[in-house]
Amino acid sequence: MKTILILHTGGTIAMSQNEDGGVAPNSANPLDTFKNPFIGKLNLITEDVFNLPSPHIGPAEMLILEKRILQAASENIDGVVVTHGTDTLEETAYFLDLTVPNDFPVVVTGAMRSANEIGSDGLHNFQTAIQTAASDEAKNKGVLVVMNDEIHTARYVTKTHTTNVATFRTPTFGPIGLVTKNRVLFYEQLLLNDYHPIEHVVNHVYLIKAYAGMDPEILEFMDNEETNGIVIEALGAGNLPPRVLPAIKKLLARKIPIVLVSRCFNGIAQEVYSYNGGGIQLSNLGITFCHGLNGQKARIKLLVGLSANLSTTELTDFLSDAVS
Numbered sequence: 066m067k068t069i070l071i072l073h074t075g076g077t078i079a080m081s082q083n084e085d086g087g088v089a090p091n092s093a094n095p096l097d098t099f100k101n102p103f104i105g106k107l108n109l110i111t112e113d114v115f116n117l118p119s120p121h122i123g124p125a126e127m128l129i130l131e132k133r134i135l136q137a138a139s140e141n142i143d144g145v146v147v148t149h150g151t152d153t154l155e156e157t158a159y160f161l162d163l164t165v166p167n168d169f170p171v172v173v174t175g176a177m178r179s180a181n182e183i184g185s186d187g188l189h190n191f192q193t194a195i196q197t198a199a200s201d202e203a204k205n206k207g208v209l210v211v212m213n214d215e216i217h218t219a220r221y222v223t224k225t226h227t228t229n230v231a232t233f234r235t236p237t238f239g240p241i242g243l244v245t246k247n248r249v250l251f252y253e254q255l256l257l258n259d260y261h262p263i264e265h266v267v268n269h270v271y272l273i274k275a276y277a278g279m280d281p282e283i284l285e286f287m288d289n290e291e292t293n294g295i296v297i298e299a300l301g302a303g304n305l306p307p308r309v310l311p312a313i314k315k316l317l318a319r320k321i322p323i324v325l326v327s328r329c330f331n332g333i334a335q336e337v338y339s340y341n342g343g344g345i346q347l348s349n350l351g352i353t354f355c356h357g358l359n360g361q362k363a364r365i366k367l368l369v370g371l372s373a374n375l376s377t378t379e380l381t382d383f384l385s386d387a388v389s
């Protein structure tokens with residue numbers, strides 16, 4: 066019989082609505098009422114790692130989860146399910162994707178409606194996440210996010226709606242599988258990445274968004290000893306207003322890595338334009354293009370690469386997905 070380790074971290078899936086209509090954490094996790102339909106088929110081990118709304122979760126908590134999952138590799142665990150708030154779920158899932166090996170499936174899930182709200186999706190998502198973690202086919206696919214019967218990669222999934230239960234989407238590429246009542250079905254293969262188990266996390270890795278007429282001051286504020294790295298969600302295919310270029314050059318002269326993604330919801334940032342501030346010029350200056358990730362994922366990737374002490378070349382290859 067397979068053993069699935071369940072790590073609860075909080076989020077709406079562990080919350081209830083109170084009499085005033087506000088949604089807040091409970092002292093007892095509503096998922097403890099889950100009537101296990103897998104009795105006799107799966108052995109479930111449950112641990113309450115945190116009980117936090119996901120806006121309270123950051124790299125320090127992600128590191129605790131990474132270490133717990135790395136330890137599970139020596140405990141005859143066949144799969145891991147992490148329950149998590151949806152606001153930062155994609156960042157924790159991608160952090161784990163970049164830091165734990167693919168020895169067994171790791172599936173992250175959450176809920177959009179708390180336990181006592183009509184149409185609550187928590188128990189259903191929890192059950193389908195367990196089904197997926199127990200599936201042989203879920204092995205070697207990287208960390209997966211299962212929500213609303215769909216299976217997404219941690220690498221590309223993103224939260225797209227503030228309240229809808231179908232909020233998790235994979236722009237450009239789509240989900241890689243689905244969960245039905247009796248089956249876990251994958252219909253896409255995933256290109257696997259390098260992973261880097263890390264012992265600590267660096268701080269002061271910033272994420273900013275470009276906009277028409279972007280003010281250079283925002284970058285000038287980051288020109289100091291503390292800054293470890295910057296991700297910019299650039300315009301279109303990967304371009305910036307020329308007025309920020311002097312500040313960018315100063316940051317690069319300080320050897321602060323600058324990573325570029327697009328602020329567009331779909332598509333990939335690429336070196337296309339050779340005009341002033343265009344992607345070709347930015348790349349020639351030494352900005353690294355991170356192809357296909359959104360801003361928050363690119364920030365997690367930069368943070369993991371810096372925390373793993375990668376050399377400048379290794380970091381550039383890691384961020385731009387160059388195959389060595």
Ligand SMILES: NC(=O)C[C@H](N)C(=O)O
Pocket residue numbers: 075076077078117118119120149150151152153175176177178
């Ligand atoms: N649906 C949710 O889980 C949202 C909640 N604010 C959280 O991320 O903790």
